[in-house]
Every structure is written in structure tokens, then in C-alpha cells.
Amino acid sequence: MTAPTTQGHAPDRLPVVVIGAGPVGLAAAAHLIERGLEPLVLEAGPSAGTAVREWAHVRLFSPWAEVTAPAAEKLLAPTGWVRPDGAVYPTGGDWAEQYLQPLGDILGDKIRYGTRVTGVARAGRDRIVDAGRDEQPFTIHITTAEGREERITARAVIDASGTWSTPSPLGGNGLLALGEKAAADRISYRVPDLKDPAVRTRYTGKRTAVVGSGASAFTALAYLADLAEENNGTHAVWILRRGITGSTYGGGEADQLPARGALGLRAKDAVEHGYASAVTGFRAQAVELDGDQGLVLVAEDGRRLDAVDEVIVLTGFRPDLSFLSEVRLGLDDRLQAPTALAPLIDPNVHSCGTVYPHGVNELTHPDKGIYLVGMKSYGRAPTFLAMTGYEQVRSIAAAIAGDHEAADRVELTLPETGVCGGAGLFDEPGTAQADDGGGCCAAPATLQIGVGTPTTSGGC
Incomplete structure (x- = not known):
């Protein structure tokens, strides 16, 4: 594909x-x-829903009725596609195969696979230059699967790259713990698929530390507890940065998302039956290799845990902003979410039922025409729902088309999400709470895109 240039191309003739x-x-x-x-x-x-396929074994917390976009269904309808039973909770694999891939097939050559974005900028302007900035289109630097570098010119950019590729580290200060990189072959940042024989062997008969307190951590604890029932040598050490309170396991039977509540109860059952032991107030500072080749976790307060064989870090995800360094973004200092959106989703003060639908007005940046959407728009906050993302892009598409009345209008009514506090609402599996990888409305077992998604890490 030949990269468009700015010469001879009116902005409205360029792609988004x-x-x-x-x-x-x-x-x-x-x-x-x-x-x-x-x-x-x-x-x-290489395919639609590549990241979702990586947690194909995890079931969403949200049913089919809440994880398909109306505009996408309209595109699919002429092919004979029919949405699966709206009351059924799909796995990540179901979502990818039965919805995302068919949608990708319909879009055809409007999607370029194996194409990595390495930079976004205003054509001919670095982030410092003011003169004529708003009139310039965007130039997107890409690297193809064959390693070729190309440039694409666009009228607007919608960044829906998510956060799946950038999991948060083990260190309690948000940085890699000392020794974390050296122990990389024994540390995982994903909920394990114990149906995979090789993965199952890795954890069978082993002591595994599970770090985090969101839905993803619940899912991992539940999976390891099932394995422990078959093999007495299997044990999980659940590491929380905070203490255990009444909301640690989520809403339980009172949760209006039954699948999410059940997941928290399974984690609680794992602890009460001795399949997992909890360590609280532990903020990892280092991981050391002991003489027997086990891993010893060391806390900031000097505590050292007994050696474990494996570590599963489920402390949330964060946005990759590296390829956006030459555009002007307005981001909250703490959450790395758009400044107008951040107060609405702050897990330190927000509860599951208080995030209301939003669109272009909350997602606009100093550089007009670039938008972060989906889980990436939430930065490090864990309360994202797939339906919220669909409303975001509906509003943005209307704004780009010049229909500002439709862009300002809210066309989504969110369902009650139930009890707040451990496993939340999410979009991407494994999203964590505030501070521990699972705050209010965090999502752990699925990617519904709400934590209500029981996936390998949680989503709604």
C-alpha cells in the first residue's frame, strides 16, 4: 500500500x-x-482480536448482549451473522471467533494486519511547533510484518490499542522489582491456561505466588485451587498490597453480576480450604533466587517470604504512550487518562455505579483529531466496560463527520453493576484495582470489557 501524502489531498479525503x-x-x-x-x-x-485470543480460556463477566456494538451488528447482518444468545457469557475465544473475526473479515482490506505503529505526529510539525499545527494532517509511522518502514497520512487518529501489551510490574512502587527482569522465566503476567498441558505441568506440584487483588487474581487462585485438589503439592501464596477487608472478595452473592460474585467466592474458598495462603500489606521490592533455585520475594519493609517456584503478577495494566511522544495529549498526572475523563473514573474515589457514559468532549486532547479510546482511555483505572468503549467511538465518529449534536448526545444507558470492591467492571482481563491490581470495579476474570467478563483476567 502506498502511503498517502499531504500534497493534493484535502483533509476530508484522507482516511481516519x-x-x-x-x-x-x-x-x-x-x-x-x-x-x-x-x-x-x-x-x-495477525488477526482481529489478537489480544483477546491470548486470554481465550477466560470467560467474560458480561453476556453476549453487552459485548457487541450495534454499528458492527449492522455491518454483519447482510452476511447472515446472528448474535449468539444474548444471555450467554462467552469466553475470550468465543468472542474472537464468533464476533471479532467475522467483523474483521467484513472490513477486509480496511484492516492492515502485521502493522505496528511506531509513531504519530502532525505532518511537518514536532510537538513544539505551533504555526499551522491544527491545519496539518497526521502522519503515522509504521513497520510492516516484513520489516519495511512506511508512512500513512490521516485526517484523524483513534488509538484503540488497549493496554494488554504493557502489564504492570511486580514492584510495589510501580517499577520493576530488583531482580524481576533476571527472574523473567519464572514470572508470568497473565492468568494461566491450565487446560494447556505445558502450562499445567509448569504449576502442578509447585508453590506459586499470585500478586494482585482484582478479578484476574481471583481467577488464578481459583484455577490453582482446582489443580491443588488433584495434586496435594500445589499451593498458592496470595500476596496483597493491602489488608483483607469485607470487600476484598467482591460482592459475593450480593453482586448483580453473578459470574463476578461467584469468582470472588471461589477465591475466598481457596483460602479457607488451605489451597492458598494470604500475605497482606506486602509491597514487593525485590525477587531473589535462593540456593534451591526458588524465588524469594522481599518487601519494602524487609519481610522475606518462603521461596516459591513461580510468580504470577496480576497488578493491572498501563497504556503504552511511547509512540505518541510527538503529539500533544492532555493526560491526568496519576491515571494517564484524558484530563476531563480522569475524575469520573478515579478508582481512589469512584464507585462502580458512578461512571457515566461519555464521548468526544471528555476524550479531546490539545492536538485536535487524536483520541485514545477503549481501555487505553482509562489509563491505569480498572473500571472499563465494553459498552462504554462502543459509546466513545460512536460519539467520536459523529464528531469527525461534523455531526456535533449526535456527538454530544448520550446514547447509552449502563446497567447496574452491583457491588463495588474487588472485581469490577472491566474491559481487559487482568485489569487491576487501585494500588493492588483490583480496585473498585476492577476486573479480573474476563475482558468483557468490563470486568464482568470472566476471562482469564476478568472483564465485564
């Missing part, structure tokens, strides 16, 4: 580049098409 062919990126493309705009989706992986 969408980064990421996940649930929200594909929904963005569907909404753009509905508006008569030309999308070009750039996906680093």
Missing part, C-alpha cells in the same frame, strides 16, 4: 486511522463506515 483491531477498534471502524468515512485499521497482530 484506527490503531488496534480489538473490540473497540473494530467498533470504531464500523461507526466510521456508518458515517460515510473511510477507516484504516492498523493491527500489529
